[in-house]
Structure formats: C-alpha cells, structure tokens
Amino acid sequence: MQNFKWLLILLSQLVFSQIKTQAYSKKQIDSIISATYSKSNIKKAVKDASEAYRLSDEMGYGYGKMRALYSVVNINIYTGNNKKAIEYANQLEKIASEENNYLFQVFAWGTKASAYAYLGFFKEADSSLKTAESLSKNLKGDDFYYAMGDFYKRHAEIEEMRGSGPEIILKYDLKSFLSCEKIKNVYRRITVTATQAYNLGSSYSAVGKPDSALYYSRKAYSLSLKAKNPNDIAFGLMGIAEAFKNVNKNDSALYYYNKALPLFLNLKQDYQQQYIYEDLSSIYENLGESKTSLYYTKKAKDLAYALSKKEKGDINGTYEYLLEDNNRK
Template structure:
C-alpha cells in the first residue's frame, strides 16, 4: 500500500460516522407524528415526549428528526404562551432545515415564526415570514401550505382593520384548501371569514359562515373548535336582538365545554349566558352566571398557573439536560479529536520518515543526473551563444554596409540633382537675357523653352526616388515630424529633408527651384508651423528628432 493510500485509509477510518438505520428513522418519525396529533389537546404531554425524544435523535444523528422535534417544541411553547422559548426552538429548527435544504419544512417553520411575531405585536415581521413561506410553497405547488399562509395573512389584515384585504386572502386560502381533504382547515377559514363579517356588522353573513364552519367541525368531531364557534353564534344572536336564542347557544357551548373540561370555553359560555340574561332583564340570573364565570376564571388562573409552573420545570429540566449532554458531547468530542490527532500524528511521522529516506535517495541520484545535465546544457548554450554572436556581428556588418551604400546613393542622387538644376538655372538665365533683347521674333519660342525648364524643376519622379532612399537611411523621420504638425506640405517636407542632410543654403535653394531669399522666408514659415521657440534654430530642432 502506498503512503497516500495508507494516509487516506487512516483518515477515513477516524472520521467515518455511524449512519442511522432506516427502521430507527421510521420509529422517530412515527413518534413525531404521534406528538403532533396529541399536541392540540395535550400540549404538556406532547412536550414531555418531545423532551425525551430529542436526545435520542441527537445521539442517533438523525438531523431531520431533530429539526422536526425542535419545530414541534416551538409550537407547543407557543400554545402555552411561552413566546421567547418558542422563538428559540423555531430558530434552531430553521437553521437545520436551511442546512438540510428541506424547503417544505422550512416554509412551515416560517409560518410558525410568523405567528409568534404576530402575537408579540410585531405585525410587519410576521408579514415578512409569511411572504417568505408563500414564495416557497408556490415553488413547491403545495396547496395546503399556500392555504394556511394565505389564511394567516388574511387574519393579520383583519386585525389591522383592513377587511377588504382580509377577505381577499381568506378567499384565496379557501380556493387552495378546497382542493384538499383538510376539513379542519376549511372549517377554520369559514370561521375566519365569519369573524370578518362580524367585525363589519354583517351579522347574516357572519352567521352563515359560522354555521358552515360548525357543521364541518362536527363532521370531524373537533369539539374543541365547536365550543368557540357556538359561542360566536351566540354573540351574533345577541347582537341581532335574539337573546333567547343566544341563551340556548351559550348553554350548548357550556355543556360541551364541561364535557371536554375546557375551562376557557366554560368561562366564555358562562359570561355569554350572563349577557343573555341581562338582555332578557333577568338580572339575578345574569349576576349568578357572571359570578360563576368569575369562579371558573379563578380556577382557570389557578390551574393555568400550576400548569405553567410544571411546564417551566419541565422546560428547565430539558435545558439543563441539554446543557449536560452538550458538555458531555464536547468532552467526548475533545477526547475523540485528541485520540484521532495522536493516531494521525504517529501515522504521519511514520509516513514522513519513509518519505524522507526515499526522497534522500532520489535526491542524491537526481543531483548526479542534474549535474551531468547542467554540464551538457552549459556546453550547448555556450555553442549557441557563440553562433548567435557571430550571426549578430554579420547582421551588423551587413546593415552598416547597406546604410553606407544608401548614404552614398543618396549623396550621388542629391549631387546629380544639384548639377542638373545648376545647368537648368544657367540655361534659364541665358534665355532670360535673350528675351530681354528686342528680337521679338524669337520671344515666343524662347518663352516655351523657359516654361519647359521651370517645369523640370517641379518634376515629382526625382523627389519620389529621393524620398524612398531618404526613408531607408533616416527611418521614422517623417512620422516624427507629423507629431509636431499635421499641416506640413510636400514642399515643407522636402525642405526639412534637405536641411537634415546639412546641404548649403545655395544648393538647397537650387534643388527647390527658389531663390536664397525665398529659402529664408520658407525656413521662417516652417519654424512657425512647427512651433519652434525663437531661441532655438530650425536646424537644431531637425537634428534633435529621432529617426530610428
């Protein structure tokens, strides 16, 4: 086995974690389904089960079950009014669902967090949570989740005194939930719509939706919800001037709350009965039932206080146990890390020793081969350098010969031009003298000769040949000139070229076919075009230009 394979095997053996069995995961999920069912009626019992289950799923490293467990504990704490602890459990579940990328559970958790914000009077934060949940449910096309979220948004707008928006969201919730078989949720939405109508004093519509809600609750035998709806119907009857009918509804709610031992429902029913008797002008009975309501309320507060104390004790035990578990896990983790680190260090030292010995042998062998290779490489580079230097010397000689040849050719060309123009100048002067004579019969013919001579001064083919040779000798001269001025004419460039060659003024004037005076004027104008300072000569400027 190679060193790298040995190291990988040791590392894999140390970091491999035991995987949870499929049957164990199913057992955890089944327990969580049970706790969710009983949490509606027996939240205390559900929390105790969840408290015992949570360390087990942690030990088994069932991350998803741990998240669901935390989420359900958040729901139970919310139902019992412990909002801070509920928020903490929901946040822990949120981190797990996001890390596991479980969108469905994350959206449901967001709805739970939104409800906590709502009951803490943070409506804007609640709306933000609902909107995030809505986006996820829409992408998952989850009808039930969309219905629940729309319903909660509708309830939020109802409490903000925005009935139109509340109706819109509740009806959207009803449209989605109607596609499922969730009778309880459909009944709850009808109850919410009835509540909005009641706030708007639309008592007939409110009674209609409360009645539909009650029928559905009875269909699924949700007696807890029935108590609240029956009390709502009693309120409607009292508000519409039907106290006798309201009294019957309140008595029905009282009977049902007694059978369910629902102290909240019992208190509300007794209070509503008192109100009905008051409307019937039976004040003795009204007072009697009001006192009964107060007695039940005192019992409720006492029972609730005992219950909250017991729950807080359970919560404290849970947190204490969690801290102990975390401390043990930290100690265990530290010991595991130390053991693993020790084994890895020993293994690395063995591997390192083996590698060092092997590398030392290879190093000696490589050094010998490298030394021989360097010697050969040095000899080859030396030969190549000698060849390159010889080639460079030959190229420089060729370039020097070529430049000398071009310079000689340029000088000869200029000399020929000067000689030609001198001859032409002499001929021109002689002919001018002939014209000045009074022999008018030769004047026309002589003028034609002068015209031909003048024309020969401006022939371009000589200048083209001159320019070609000049550019070979003085490279980039014309380009550098154009950087100083874009307005140079062909005559300006010719004059500058001749000045670059250091020709005498007389020869320069002859080549250009102008007088020495005209040459001075051209030089002055050219200096202005090139923006040359007055204290600098044109010749110095020309020779300062780079031509390579």
C-alpha cells in the same frame, strides 16, 4: 483477565446503547409526533415531541426533528408562550435550511410571524410573513397548497391582531380554506381544513353572515372528529356556539360553550377560556341572570389580568431576545 472483563462490559454498553437508539424506527417516531398534535395533555405532548426530537437527532433523522420542533412551536403559540415559540421557530428554520426543506422553512417563518404579532411586534411579523411567502414559491403540489393555506391563515390572524376590518380578514381566511381544499392527501387535507373551517366560520360571523358562519363551524367540528384532534374539536364546538350566540339562540349557544369549555381547560388554552367566559357573561346578562353574568365577568377579568402580566414578561423577554439576535448578526 481483568482487562477482558472491562472489554466485555464496554462492548455490552455499546450494544445496549445501539439497541436503545434503534428501538424506534422512523415510522414509529413519526407516529409519536403525529400523536402530539391530537393530545389533550399539553405537558405530555411537549414531553413526547421533545423525546421524538432526541430520538430523531440520535439517528440523524432530519424530517423527524423538523416535525417534532414544529409541534413544540405550535403548542407554545396555542398556550401563549410566544417568546419560546419564536426561539423554537428559529431553531426549526435553521434545521429546515440545513435539510433544504422549503415547506418547514415556510412553517418556521409563518409561526414566527404569528408569535411576533401576538406580542405586538408587527414589523417583525410582516417581515417574517413576507419571507414565508417568498419561500413557498419553491414548492409544488400538496406542499405548495399546504404552505399557502398556512400563509393565508397567518395573514388573516395578523390582520385581526392589527385591528383590520372583518372583510379583509375574511378574504385571507377564504383564500386559506380554498388552498387547503386543494390538498390531495386525505388525512392532511382533513386536518388543515378543519382548522381553517373554524376560522372561516368566525370571519363570516364578523361580517354578519350567520348561515355561512354556522355552516363552516359545523364543518370544522365534523372534520375535527374525523381527525380526532381535541384542539380542533374544541374550536369547532366554540365556533358553533359563537354562530348561535350571534343570532340570539342562547340555549344552543350555552349548550355548545359548555361542551367546549372543559376541553379548553384541559388544553390549557387560556385565551379561549377568557373569550368563552366573556360570551357566557353576555348571554346570561341577556337572559336576565345578573348573578351568573357577574360570576363569568369576574372569571374573564381575573384571567385577562393574569394573561396581561404574562404578556408583559413575554414582551420584555422578546425585546431582549431581539437585541441579542441583532448583536449576534
């Protein structure tokens, strides 16, 4: 009788664990992951992506694992945790290779390229980017245009960090935008084009074409509202502000910067906060409001100092990681 009771307990535990694992369908997991791309609460986004990865792993859902990891990689890049981004991207590349999924292999190598460049490892960034381009040749249709849009976006990003001229950066940003526009899937096209429209607007500002800069910045904002992505909405607002600042329309610039800043604060996007503080300082100096200008100068410098310390730790950690990786090989 006692053994029978234990058997019942064991069976009930097995049934419960099975119900718990199967409580989520693949469609529901996909929805959880999609939501992480538009969450303004970064900690919640990482937690949800991690949970989605666990659930996908339990049911052997490789596509879910890749999407969840890609979300985590991008969150780490956006928040400046580039060493972590590289580690997660390596994990994503491994799973994508096992799944024979070339699109996520391209994404893995592309995100590694960006993370390496942010840390100043341009040799590794160039090598990763070259691998991403090579893998993209295995794709067709929407996946190919999606991959090439990402490839050219990373290329522009890396050239900017390398200190290349604005014309070179514009060339790659335009190629990325045109690739994204060829995607037939409406939702996918809107989301990726929103991001790239902001980048293109910034590039047009850099080459002294304010009308084009404002056009693409407004396009980025309108597309991001359709996609309901707080990150892209914040960038769209900042792009419009930058375009107005560059033609000395200070009141309009201040209006849009003050709408973008709370979003970046909520998203914990420290680098974007720093850029806005610097621009606010410049605007208020031009307006003759020196006290307010100094206030934002100090905020920008304090944030830059904190980020510099963090970057130094990331760089040292990446050196160690690369050394360990080479030893494993």
